[in-house]
Amino acid sequence: MTSTRSPGRPRSEASRQAILAAAMELAVEVGYAGLTIEGIAARAGVGKQTIYRWWPSxxxxxxxxxxxxxxxxxxxxxxxxxxxxxxxxxxxxxxxxxxxxxxxxxxxxxxxxxxxxxxxxxxxxxxxxxxxxxxxxxxxxxxxxxxxxxxxxxxxxxxxxxxxxxxxxxxxxxxxxxxxxxxxxxxxxxxxxxxxxxxxxxxxxx
Amino acid sequence: MTSTRSPGRPRSEASRQAILAAAMELAVEVGYAGLTIEGIAARAGVGKQTIYRWWPSxxxxxxxxxxxxxxxxxxxxxxxxxxxxxxxxxxxxxxxxxxxxxxxxxxxxxxxxxxxxxxxxxxxxxxxxxxxxxxxxxxxxxxxxxxxxxxxxxxxxxxxxxxxxxxxxxxxxxxxxxxxxxxxxxxxxxxxxxxxxxxxxxxxxx
Amino acid sequence: MTSTRSPGRPRSEASRQAILAAAMELAVEVGYAGLTIEGIAARAGVGKQTIYRWWPSxxxxxxxxxxxxxxxxxxxxxxxxxxxxxxxxxxxxxxxxxxxxxxxxxxxxxxxxxxxxxxxxxxxxxxxxxxxxxxxxxxxxxxxxxxxxxxxxxxxxxxxxxxxxxxxxxxxxxxxxxxxxxxxxxxxxxxxxxxxxxxxxxxxxx
Amino acid sequence: MTSTRSPGRPRSEASRQAILAAAMELAVEVGYAGLTIEGIAARAGVGKQTIYRWWPSxxxxxxxxxxxxxxxxxxxxxxxxxxxxxxxxxxxxxxxxxxxxxxxxxxxxxxxxxxxxxxxxxxxxxxxxxxxxxxxxxxxxxxxxxxxxxxxxxxxxxxxxxxxxxxxxxxxxxxxxxxxxxxxxxxxxxxxxxxxxxxxxxxxxx
DNA sequence: TGCTAAGCGAGACGGTACGTCTTGTCTTCCG
DNA sequence: CGGAAGACAAGACGTACCGTCTCGCTTAGCA
The missing domain is CATH 1.10.357.10 (Tetracycline Repressor, domain 2)
Structure with a gap:
């Protein structure tokens, strides 16, 4: 039996980790109110769309x-x-x-x-x-x-x-x-x- | 005895009431997250600055x-x-x-x-x-x-x-x-x- | 030879033209003193930031x-x-x-x-x-x-x-x-x- | 022959001088673009209305x-x-x-x-x-x-x-x-x- | 002496536009 | 196709001034 993987490039685990880590770091540094999606993306070295694609907020x-x-x-x-x-x-x-x-x-x-x-x-x-x-x-x-x-x-x-x-x-x-x-x-x-x-x-x- | 009033135009109680009422109405209508200072000012028929002058948020x-x-x-x-x-x-x-x-x-x-x-x-x-x-x-x-x-x-x-x-x-x-x-x-x-x-x-x- | 294009979405020529045209129209209609960035953006159907991004004034x-x-x-x-x-x-x-x-x-x-x-x-x-x-x-x-x-x-x-x-x-x-x-x-x-x-x-x- | 003076308090020459002087000072300090009626009034120790009453701009x-x-x-x-x-x-x-x-x-x-x-x-x-x-x-x-x-x-x-x-x-x-x-x-x-x-x-x- | 009138400093008012920020989408190229 | 980059439309933010208004107070001439 063949793999059940879906087609296309798989989700990058490295990006996911980078996003979560960046979010935690920034939450500590600037507070939740000062946290922005753009900031997380920039800190994680990731495109904004990669965050929007996987998390609602x-x-x-x-x-x-x-x-x-x-x-x-x-x-x-x-x-x-x-x-x-x-x-x-x-x-x-x-x-x-x-x-x-x-x-x-x-x-x-x-x-x-x-x-x-x-x-x-x-x-x-x-x-x-x-x-x-x-x-x-x-x-x-x-x-x-x-x-x-x-x-x-x-x-x-x-x-x-x-x-x-x-x-x-x-x-x-x-x-x-x-x-x-x-x-x-x-x-x-x-x-x-x-x-x-x-x-x-x-x-x-x- | 002379008046102790401060000089200048006195604060408008009508505007204050209109702002508070507009804020409550809009909070019900659009929810707190959807509430904006601009919206309150518009509904109350008041300049934004009149809100900022008296309330911090x-x-x-x-x-x-x-x-x-x-x-x-x-x-x-x-x-x-x-x-x-x-x-x-x-x-x-x-x-x-x-x-x-x-x-x-x-x-x-x-x-x-x-x-x-x-x-x-x-x-x-x-x-x-x-x-x-x-x-x-x-x-x-x-x-x-x-x-x-x-x-x-x-x-x-x-x-x-x-x-x-x-x-x-x-x-x-x-x-x-x-x-x-x-x-x-x-x-x-x-x-x-x-x-x-x-x-x-x-x-x-x- | 490879492309020298920078990454990211390229500047929209349509927006640029719309902005220039809107600016000229409005300058005639309301005069320079009555011209505003907000007005140009609205007439051009463009975000204000798109103007501020490319022109200083x-x-x-x-x-x-x-x-x-x-x-x-x-x-x-x-x-x-x-x-x-x-x-x-x-x-x-x-x-x-x-x-x-x-x-x-x-x-x-x-x-x-x-x-x-x-x-x-x-x-x-x-x-x-x-x-x-x-x-x-x-x-x-x-x-x-x-x-x-x-x-x-x-x-x-x-x-x-x-x-x-x-x-x-x-x-x-x-x-x-x-x-x-x-x-x-x-x-x-x-x-x-x-x-x-x-x-x-x-x-x-x- | 009767006086031709209009009734009411006469214009204050002191305020006029203060306004002109403040305007010149501020024009030098902040430039014409940075000059405001409010600023002139404040510097001259005068109400804004006193300026608007006598000068159009x-x-x-x-x-x-x-x-x-x-x-x-x-x-x-x-x-x-x-x-x-x-x-x-x-x-x-x-x-x-x-x-x-x-x-x-x-x-x-x-x-x-x-x-x-x-x-x-x-x-x-x-x-x-x-x-x-x-x-x-x-x-x-x-x-x-x-x-x-x-x-x-x-x-x-x-x-x-x-x-x-x-x-x-x-x-x-x-x-x-x-x-x-x-x-x-x-x-x-x-x-x-x-x-x-x-x-x-x-x-x-x- | 009191009345009427206008100018005064002060400052709140309803507004407009500013320039910035963030959102969520879109459009490109690369791997 | 996923991802990085970054431009885009939208619109709220808080600020600065605008020109007008409303106070209580002078400061005058007139009665």
Whole structure:
């Protein structure tokens, strides 16, 4: 059987890499607002048409450029308890969001998602929902384990977790840190001790 | 006593109103991304310079145009309990956010705040932090009343409340509704009764 | 031998022609002062940048648009005598300057040359000095033939000829005509004969 | 007899002077093209309306500002011969035109006269024709004295004299000087003596 | 002394055009 | 055919001035 390759000159992997790299570099150097397709093409040593041929917008270029990293930081290993799993997830999240360059990229993509509905849909499907799926593994496991009761439902947990993360990134300048994770865990997975001692357990070993 | 008016022709209130109205109309008609200063000026029957003279960007025009409404929906009346106050606050929030036009405006302003750092600062100070202040009235009252213990601290409560609201607006298409408010209240102000009765006092289990 | 063409899309001759034609039309319709780059672009069905890419100013567009004609009317054929050559040259000049549209173009270009020094230099080199060169052919021939003596020197003759032409165009509304040419020839090349040759008699042939 | 003063506050002479002075200063500093009514008003510490109330254009302001000097340099004293009178007139002209600031002013006004027909008319009447009148005194005297014959007629003489002066100012960078005056006198008032004595009476061969 | 009138500095107004920038398409040649 | 180059039409950007207007304030002559 012969090759199934389509006819014509194949897509240049070198150009693709050059475009993604140039986009990331320029995003850091001039910011998302200052990023232009022409600038990326010039930096990558590539014709503008080569970018337009393969990506619908500069946001999609960045989405692809940053995607590898996004997938890296989603730990869903079973650490034995809902609290432990959640802590690991939150810690991973704030480590990632702690890199200013990555946080800026996320802010720009979320912004673009508001302004360009079609990109918004792609961003949702290829990034936001993947993150929710990862958290769902943890909440599902907790549910099966009995650590998590019917209310709040897992979707609400996800809204709270991701909502809080995104809000800190988009609306404040306060970093995400350990204390924040403790507080959130206290709210989402209060420990069994009597009411009146909330927040207490975070001194406990984990 | 002599007049303290500054010399020169006074600012035209009619032009100001026409600009704000035109901006809101066009934002609805063509969307924030399609909104231009030129378009606003044309619709308002006003010179471009009259807009540039008073507002730094189209986002600032919309921020001022929408500001009246933003201040309207911040109920902080004392309803007797933290849960009741919080419920009123959340309900007011989702009623406001339930107007698609207003939600779209918020999405656009938050997006612009990411892309234009200077506008971001103005948006934070004149909108986001005012909203936090309103909630702080409630949490402070609850703290004094004893309804709210040390953890989570009020700032975390605000992060969770506003984070969840904004996340639903920015990242999902699910509406904010009563059920969402119940869930959030269950998490932030769990009632003393045994688990299994979340959503508590208004007695409308779903 | 390989092509020396530069890469990329070649300049559009159609756009160039459309721009030159639109510029001339509009110059006639609205006058030079009312001529704008935006107007030319709109009339030519062309982007503004296409004009800015190739011409430094609207005056340069007109200079190029009118250049063909400028070169046409420079007769330097040898008619046998200085007087005859000069008469032919002056007649050609006043025929050209007699077209109001062309005279208006010259007035505008000379005006612009005063206001924009860089254009002034281009105008001098590409128009004014070419005209002087044409007259120099005639004076040089007269000098060799012995019709023209040392004084006035050819540069002064040129100053007088062109000065008078330009002054009539710029500073008066009186047309250039045959009588004017006669007078000027009488001054520059007084003939030796008496009768109706005022200024002539005292001029011993030189 | 009653006063003929009109009612209301009289025109401020101080403002008038400040405007004329500011216009001249700025014309020198930024050039005619860079001169604006707003700039003049700001420099003079005057409202824009005060300028628009009294002058139709910035060119008219400059015309008035420079007018005093223009009238100064028109010598028409009788020096005994056409040649002597003419030489004095030409010398006065090139002395004036030799001041770069004044020459630049003339260039700008002549340019503006081409672009703005109404100013052109005012410039002609209040400046150009006054100069012609001054020369006419000299040619008329020469005619009466018998120094000047029927041809060329005085109007042609004026065209040649002023044409040459303006052409040197507008179209060349060569200064007007003694040699130029000699040449022009040689052409307009050739002396009776044999060739070899060009430039005549002042006996300064070069 | 108060009234009427016009000029004053100031500066906002509705506009026009500027020259630049970016977009997304197109047209060429090369590999 | 894909890619690099770069010209193209379109049109928004923010700026600079235009010439007009609207203020409150002089500064006069007239009543």
């Amino acid at each position: 500069k946001a999609d270029v960045l989405l692809e450029a940053g995607a590898v990293k996004a997938d890296m930081y989603v730990p869903v290993d079973d650490l034995g308890s809902y609290r432990a799993d959640l802590r690991a997830f939150l810690r991973a999240s704030y480590v990632v969001a702690g890199h200013p360059q990555f946080a800026d990229l996320l802010r720009a993509l979320m912004a673009e998602a508001q302004l360009d509905a079609e990109f918004g849909e792609r961003f949702r499907v290829s990034f936001l929902e993947r993150r929710r799926d990862a958290l769902a593994v943890i909440t599902q496991r907790a549910r099966e384990r009995g650590d998590l009761t019917a209310r709040p439902d897992p979707a609400t947990v996800a809204d709270i977790v991701f909502g809080t993360i995104w809000y800190r990134i988009l609306a404040t300048t306060r970093p995400l840190d350990e204390a924040w994770a403790d507080d959130l865990i206290g709210v989402l997975a209060p420990d069994a001790e009597p009411a009146g001692a909330p927040g207490g357990e975070h001194g406990a070993p984990r | 189209k986002a600032d025009v919309l921020l001022e145009a929408g500001a009246v409404k933003a201040d309207m929906y911040v109920p902080v009346d004392d309803l007797g309990s933290y849960r009741a106050d919080l419920r009123a606050f959340l309900r007011a929030s989702y009623v406001v956010a339930g107007h698609p036009q207003f939600a779209d405006l918020l999405r656009a302003l938050m997006a612009e705040a990411q892309l234009d750092a200077e506008f971001g600062e103005r948006f934070r100070v004149s909108f986001l932090e005012r909203r936090r202040d309103a909630l702080a009235v409630i949490t402070q009252r609850a703290r004094e009343r004893g309804d709210l213990t040390a953890r989570p601290d009020p700032a975390t409560v605000a992060d969770i409340v506003f984070g969840t609201i904004w996340y639903r607006i920015l990242a999902t298409t699910r509406p904010l509704d009563e059920a969402w408010a119940d869930d959030l209240i269950g998490v932030l102000a769990p009632d003393a009764e045994p688990a299994g009765a979340p959503g508590g006092e208004h007695g409308a289990p779903r | 609207k005056a340069d567009v007109l200079l190029e648009a009118g250049a063909v004609k400028a070169d046409m009317y420079v007769p330097v054929d040898d008619l046998g005598s200085y007087r005859a050559d000069l008469r032919a040259f002056l007649r050609a000049s006043y025929v050209v300057a007699g077209h109001p549209q062309f005279a208006d173009l010259l007035r505008a270009l000379m005006a612009e040359a005063q206001l924009d020094a860089e254009f002034g230099e281009r105008f001098r080199v590409s128009f004014l000095e070419r005209r002087r060169d044409a007259l120099a052919v005639i004076t040089q021939r007269a000098r060799e033939r012995g019709d023209l003596t040392a004084r006035p020197d050819p540069a002064t003759v040129a100053d007088i000829v062109f000065g008078t032409i330009w002054y009539r165009i710029l500073a008066t509304t009186r047309p250039l005509d045959e009588a004017w040419a006669d007078d000027l020839i009488g001054v520059l090349a007084p003939d030796a004969e008496p009768a109706g040759a005022p200024g002539g008699e005292h001029g011993a042939p030189r | 910035k060119a008219d302001v400059l015309l008035e500002a420079g007018a005093v000097k223009a009238d100064m340099y028109v010598p028409v004293d009788d020096l005994g011969s056409y040649r002597a009178d003419l030489r004095a007139f030409l010398r006065a002209s090139y002395v004036v035109a030799g001041h770069p600031q004044f020459a630049d002013l003339l260039r700008a006004l002549m340019a503006e006269a081409q672009l703005d027909a109404e100013f052109g008319e005012r410039f002609r009447v209040s400046f150009l024709e006054r100069r012609r009148d001054a020369l006419a005194v000299i040619t008329q005297r020469a005619r009466e004295r018998g120094d000047l014959t029927a041809r060329p007629d005085p109007a042609t003489v004026a065209d040649i004299v002023f044409g040459t002066i303006w052409y040197r100012i507008l179209a060349t960078t060569r200064p007007l000087d003694e040699a130029w005056a000699d040449d022009l006198i040689g052409v307009l008032a050739p002396d009776a003596e044999p060739a070899g004595a060009p430039g005549g009476e002042h006996g300064a061969p070069r």
